Amino acid sequence: MSEQSISINLVLGLLWTITHLAIGFLHLWSHLFYNLECYLISFGLLRKYHNLHLGGLKYLAIVVDSKEAKSTANINQLFCWLSTMGVKYVCFYDIEGVMKESFEHAMNSSRDRNEKEYFGIGANMKDLHCTKRAMVIDCLSGSDGKEGIAKAANLLCSAYFNGDSHGDGKREPAFTEADMASALKAVGFGGPEPDLLLMYGPARCHLGFPAWRLQYTEIIHMGPLKSMKYGAIVKALYNFSNKYQNYGK
Structure with missing residues (x-):
């Protein structure tokens, strides 16, 4: 290689290294600033929150990763915080249904199939002594998504084959989004669409949360549940409350 080629490679390598260091520094600074702001919010030092x-x-x-959903103390703390903030309706999802099973055994009163009014999650959990308000919790698991879509599809197919369109003049089925939404509602898997979804876990995805309920949902990744922060939740709710959404037709 010529001296000129070697010099160019060295300069490009140096620029690449400097760029990566700059991006890493900005990411570290952003992370530190975010954590500092969360702690200030937690201590009530930022008035706007x-x-x-x-x-x-x-x-x-x-949405919580199923491994972290087994940490009942963290889940109890999370519900406690949300209750004190004034949240009225929560849909909790983990793909293995850890919390769904816990609620079915621990809660005596139910508002619907899996909806529970929360005042604590059983005697085996630590009492956090927070100021709790009435809050309804709907527990879902991965089976709700699969079972719901299967039952809705079966209903639509049954309606098609048993309808007036069968016989020689039978048309090809053309199911619309409205048809599927109506079928999901009819089989009991429609449910309200969340305004905001908070994801806890290593992955930046909704882990199989029923996709038909996320058309206009704001989604925020909150990091691992074990490192959750009160200030981070307040910040997420505050930012959501200050957003304006345009809904198309």
């Missing part, structure tokens, strides 16, 4: 206006948050979804 004192009053949350949650009128637009009618339904909140929480």
Whole structure:
């Protein structure tokens, strides 16, 4: 190789290294600033976060990795925080149904198939002594998504084959989004669409949460459940309350 080629490679390598260092530094600074802001919010030192206006948050979804969903103390703390913030309706989802099974055994009162009014999650959990308000919790698992779509598809197919269109003049089925939404509702798997979804876990995805309920949902990744912060939840709810969404037709 010529001296000129070697010099060019060295310069390009140096620029590449400097770029990566700059990006890494900005990422580290952003992470430190975010954590500092969360701690200041938790201690009530940032005035703008004192009053949350949650009128637009009618339904909140929480997605948690199933391994972390087994940490009952963290889940109890999370529900406690949400209750004190004034959240009224929460949909909790983990793909293996860890919390769904716990609620079915621990809660005596139910509002619907899996909807529970929360005042604590059983005597085996640590009492956190927080100020709790009435909060309805709907527990879902991965089976709700698969079972729901299968039952809805079966209903649509049954309606098609048993309808007036059978016989020689039978048309090809053309199911619309509205048809599927109506079928899901008819088989009991429709459910309200969350306004905001908070994801806890290593993956930046909804882990199989029923996709038909996420058309206009704001999705925020919150990091691991074990490192959850009160200030981070307040910040997420505050940012959501200050957003304006345009819904197309």
